[in-house]
Amino acid sequence: MDAFKSIINSLSEPQIMFSFLVLVFFFIFPPSDKLYRIHKKLRLDLLWTNVGGVFIFTGLFVFFGLGVTDENFRLIVTKPDNVPIVGLLFLTIFFLWLSMKQGRDNDIRLAEGQKPNEYHDPEDKVLVWPDLVYIELIAIVLCSILLMVWSIYLKAPLEGPANLADSPNPSKAPWYFLGLQEMLVYFDPWLAGVVLPSFIVLGLMAIPYIDSNRKGQGYYTFNERKTEISLFLFGWLLLWVFLIFVGTFLRGPNWNFFGPFEEWSLSKVVPLTNINLSELVYVRWLKTGLPDNIFLREFFGISFVVGYYLILPPLLARTILKKFYSKMGIFAFSMFVILLLTSVTLPIKMYLRWTLNLKYIVAIPEFFFNI
Amino acid sequence: MADPKKKTMFQKIAESQFLKSIFRTGIPHTRRQRMMAVLNNVFLHLHPVRLPKHAVKVKYTWCMGGLSFFVFLVLTVTGILLMFYYRPTVEYAYGDIIDLAEQVPLGIMREIHRWGAHLMIITVWLHMFRVFMTGSYKPPREFNWVIGVLLLVLTMLLSFTGYLLPWDQLAIWAITVGSNMARATPFLGHEGPGAALLAIGDINLVHAASDVRFALLGGRFVGEATLLRFYVLHCIGFPFIIMIFMVVHFWRIRKDGGISGPT
Ligand code: HEM
Numbered sequence: 257m258d259a260f261k262s263i264i265n266s267l268s269e270p271q272i273m274f275s276f277l278v279l280v281f282f283f284i285f286p287p288s289d290k291l292y293r294i295h296k297k298l299r300l301d302l303l304w305t306n307v308g309g310v311f312i313f314t315g316l317f318v319f320f321g322l323g324v325t326d327e328n329f330r331l332i333v334t335k336p337d338n339v340p341i342v343g344l345l346f347l348t349i350f351f352l353w354l355s356m357k358q359g360r361d362n363d364i365r366l367a368e369g370q371k372p373n374e375y376h377d378p379e380d381k382v383l384v385w386p387d388l389v390y391i392e393l394i395a396i397v398l399c400s401i402l403l404m405v406w407s408i409y410l411k412a413p414l415e416g417p418a419n420l421a422d423s424p425n426p427s428k429a430p431w432y433f434l435g436l437q438e439m440l441v442y443f444d445p446w447l448a449g450v451v452l453p454s455f456i457v458l459g460l461m462a463i464p465y466i467d468s469n470r471k472g473q474g475y476y477t478f479n480e481r482k483t484e485i486s487l488f489l490f491g492w493l494l495l496w497v498f499l500i501f502v503g504t505f506l507r508g509p510n511w512n513f514f515g516p517f518e519e520w521s522l523s524k525v526v527p528l529t530n531i532n533l534s535e536l537v538y539v540r541w542l543k544t545g546l547p548d549n550i551f552l553r554e555f556f557g558i559s560f561v562v563g564y565y566l567i568l569p570p571l572l573a574r575t576i577l578k579k580f581y582s583k584m585g586i587f588a589f590s591m592f593v594i595l596l597l598t599s600v601t602l603p604i605k606m607y608l609r610w611t612l613n614l615k616y617i618v619a620i621p622e623f624f625f626n627i
Numbered sequence: 628m629a630d631p632k633k634k635t636m637f638q639k640i641a642e643s644q645f646l647k648s649i650f651r652t653g654i655p656h657t658r659r660q661r662m663m664a665v666l667n668n669v670f671l672h673l674h675p676v677r678l679p680k681h682a683v684k685v686k687y688t689w690c691m692g693g694l695s696f697f698v699f700l701v702l703t704v705t706g707i708l709l710m711f712y713y714r715p716t717v718e719y720a721y722g723d724i725i726d727l728a729e730q731v732p733l734g735i736m737r738e739i740h741r742w743g744a745h746l747m748i749i750t751v752w753l754h755m756f757r758v759f760m761t762g763s764y765k766p767p768r769e770f771n772w773v774i775g776v777l778l779l780v781l782t783m784l785l786s787f788t789g790y791l792l793p794w795d796q797l798a799i800w801a802i803t804v805g806s807n808m809a810r811a812t813p814f815l816g817h818e819g820p821g822a823a824l825l826a827i828g829d830i831n832l833v834h835a836a837s838d839v840r841f842a843l844l845g846g847r848f849v850g851e852a853t854l855l856r857f858y859v860l861h862c863i864g865f866p867f868i869i870m871i872f873m874v875v876h877f878w879r880i881r882k883d884g885g886i887s888g889p890t
Contacts, residue, residue, distance in 0.1 A: 337797070340745035344752075351689065351753055355760040358686065374681035375889045381677040385655055385664045388674060388683045395690040396697050403701065403746065407738035411728075417721045418799035420848060427800040430790050432748050432783055437804065446819050449808020460776045463759075464769035473762040474887035475681075481762060488759055624811065625820040 261326065265515025270502055271610045277494055278603070285478075287486035292479070304356040312353060316346065326517050332505050336413040341431050341504050348497060352489075358476035372475035425509045425522070434503030435496050441511065442605040444616075444626045452598070456496075459595045463488070466592045468584050491599055530615035533557045550620055557618035561627060564601075569593040673877055675885055682886040687761070691754035695782075696873065698747040705740040706862065713792065715858035717851045720794035744786045751782050763887040771879040774872055781869040788861035791854065802857070803849050809840040816840060 267273065284300055286292040295301060302308050320342075323329040333342050362372040382388075429437045439448035472480035506513055508520035531540075534553045538546050547553045572593060573581040581589045608614040618627040640646065641654045650668075655661040665671045681687050712731060713723045728734045755775060758764055764772035791802045814821040815838055822833040835847055845852030880886065 340742070340749065344749050347749060347753060348756075351756060354686070354689075355757070359760070372889050374687060376680040378679065381679055382683055383658070383661045383665075383677055384674045384683075385661045385671070388678060389671065391683060391685060391690070392693055395685075395694060399694055399697060399746075400701075403698075403739055403743055404735075406742045407735045410738070410742070412738045412741040413797060414724060414728075414793055415796040418717075418794045418796060418849075420799065420803075420850075422796070423803075424796055424800055427804050429801050429805045430787060432786065433805055436808070440808075445808045445811035446813055446816070450812045450816075450819070457776060457780055460779075461773045464764040464766070464772050467765065470765060471762075473765040473889075475889045476761055485760070492756070623820055623823060624818050 261517040262515075265518050268506060268515050269513060270506075270606070274494070274498070274603075274606065277498065281490060281494060282486070285482075285486040285489050287483045289482075292482060301360055304353065304360040306357075309353050309357065312349065316349065323516065328519050329516050331520075332516070336410055337431065338504055339410060341500065344497075345501065348493075352493075355476055356478060359478040362475055362477050363479040366477065366479070372477065374475040426507060426511055428503070428507075431500060431504050435499035438499040438503035438507070439602065442602065442609055444624075446624065447627065452602075455595065455598050459491075459599070462591055462595065466584070466588050466595075468588065487596070495599060495602055530609070530613050532616045532619040533560070533614060534619060536612065536614065550622065554618050554620060557616070557627070560617055564597060565594070568597060673881075675881065678885070679888050681888055688886070689753065689757050691750050691757055695747060695750040695754055698743050698750060699869075699873075702740060702743045702747065703866065705736050705743065706866075708736050709740055710862060715792065715854050717794065717854060720792065720854060724793045724795070740789075744789060748782055748786060751779055755779060761887060765887075768879075768883045768887065771876060771883055774876045774879065778869060778872050778876060781865055781872065785861060785865045785869065788857040788865065791849070791857045792861065794854065799849050802853070806840055806843055806849070809843055810838065812839050 267276075282291055283295055283298065284303065286295045303312065320333075324333065332338060358373065362374075365372060428434060436448055436453060439452060442448070443452065467484055469481060469484060471477075478485060505516060508514040509522045509524070510526075512524050512526050514520055514524070533556055534546060537556050538544050538553070551558070569590065573589060577589075577593070580592065584592065605614075605617075608617075616626045618625065620626065634642075638654070647653055650664075652660050652663045652667055655664040662676045665674055665676050709727070712727055714720065724737065727737050758772065758775065787802075787805065791798045810816045810818045812819045814825060815833065816822060817831075817833050817835045817838040817840075819833075819838075822838070823831065825832045835841065841847065843853075843856070844850070845856050
């Protein structure tokens with residue numbers, strides 16, 4: 257059992273877990289026709305059937321059931337403010353399954369030339385009273401019961417009185433912002449706390465204006481909207497929910513990583529040998545010292561960033577994203593590519609950190625300008 | 628058995644002058660009465676009278692939009708009750724929270740309010756997810772999706788401002804961590820890129836006592852002024868704004884042709 261636990265501990269290191277999830281992600285939610293065929297061939301679409309659902313949830317329940325027998329695991333998942341996240345995890349997976357299942361069912365119908373399951377004769381409507389109001393009533397009653405039972409059995413947390421002189425270790429933001437706090441590992445606050453959140457909000461708002469696919473409106477489907485769904489789920493599941501999950505459960509004192517079965521010890525020391533791109537280039541590779549001129553020093557980093565945002569988009573428009581470019585027009589396409597590239601900066605910086613210990617691509621602390 | 632013409636007690640009450648004056652239609656039995664039941668009631672009238680079959684299925688909407696609204700109402704009611712007991716000052720806040728649990732009868736209001744806040748964030752996320760997965764943001768509903776994103780942001784801001792109010796270690800440090808990021812806002816935070824450019828001669832316009840973080844906290848640290856600001860925003864400011872956007876959201880659902888569906 258202990259060996260098993262330590263395997264899980266090391267598998268849940270962000271570098272391993274994230275790489276694994278990214279790898280399987282594109283087979284489970286294929287964005288392109290080619291990957292979709294592989295997805296079908298591997299029979300991964302069976303996840304979105306009743307049997308698949310039972311399989312997924314048995315796995316989850318077994319993991320949690322065995323997990324809570326471990327003291328360290330129990331300590332983090334039953335911390336009152338963490339309970340909603342455990343709930344969120346189950347609910348997210350459940351509704352993911354439910355929507356993908358209905359999508360799969362509809363895709364099969366559509367392939368046979370039938371209308372989706374949601375379709376009914378437009379003349380054949382139902383009355384809101386009683387058909388909808390009683391469902392609303394039941395939903396309200398169930399929701400109230402849930403809330404009351406939850407409130408009776410779980411006390412709202414209250415720690416010692418506020419004291420600015422005594423900072424707890426770790427200090428965590430509320431859980432729904434832990435994705436941002438986790439990004440602080442890889443980005444400076446002006447990016448992780450201000451620029452990227454603004455991009456998330458604006459990016460969400462832009463979705464209806466970027467997505468030019470008019471199919472698949474008003475019913476569940478995967479096949480008709482693969483690219484949209486795949487990209488949205490990548491952002492939502494891997495760049496948001498996953499980070500919250502890591503930030504909440506796997507970050508302990510000094511924001512160090514701790515496996516789910518590992519004790520949060522204050523003395524865990526993780527060597528910090530992070531370096532900047534300029535040091536990497538000038539000191540390690542060219543074996544000269546850092547130039548004094550800031551622009552000369554940051555030349556490589558700045559070129560990288562400028563190239564990333566100015567040269568890559570037109571290049572993509574001519575090559576792999578050609579189809580999108582001709583369909584969307586220049587305005588929507590630019591918006592799409594900038595959002596896409598920006599969200600990919602997160603995994604890029606994660607991997608640069610994990611492989612090269614890279615801290616900043618551009619580091620101009622003189623102006624608080626670090627990327 | 629019973630004479631069908633003879634009215635039961637329940638029917639008599641339901642058809643009394645008093646109840647008819649309130650509900651106008653009486654117990655809706657006929658199709659016409661059922662339509663009138665919705666049309667005549669200001670709350671039910673948020674709905675259309677008739678809906679396509681798929682729209683009333685839990686499988687389709689998961690009820691998440693409606694539940695978000697319901698949980699919001701629960702939070703409003705429990706929030707008002709909490710305001711009877713809670714005073715937003717450094718001196719009293721913490722003690723009032725303890726009293727809420729220990730002195731107030733039926734002391735689970737704080738629990739309902741806190742867990743309700745978590746629940747609302749979850750239901751709103753899942754609602755957004757449902758809307759995405761059914762492609763319901765596509766024309767003509769683009770703008771309502773935009774309103775929805777604002778509702779999502781406001782929901783999180785409501786929760787964030789409320790997090791400080793118990794004035795315990797959890798609260799103050801979570802808000803400190805959260806608001807520290809504002810220091811780094813480009814141009815507007817004193818440790819943000821570009822802030823040094825906003826200067827007249829030698830005088831910096833953006834410094835620790837004039838940047839956005841200062842405006843948010845009402846000081847350089849999370850303190851008395853922060854507590855008051857967050858309290859006012861939490862109890863009046865954000866609820867007021869979110870209600871306006873909810874009204875627009877609901878109105879637009881109807882105006883955009885009701886709930887989405889296949890054609
Ligand atoms: C306080 C938060 C919110 C409340 C109370 C709310 C409420 C509702 C309700 C009651 C509906 C009717 C259908 C249903 O229940 O699914 C609805 C539909 C809709 N909501 Fe929301 N919503 C909220 C947040 C959001 C968010 C975050 C988004 C998206 C980013 C969004 C986008 C939409 C859209 C596009 C529709 C139309 C869906 C359709 O026609 O199928 N809403 N909302």
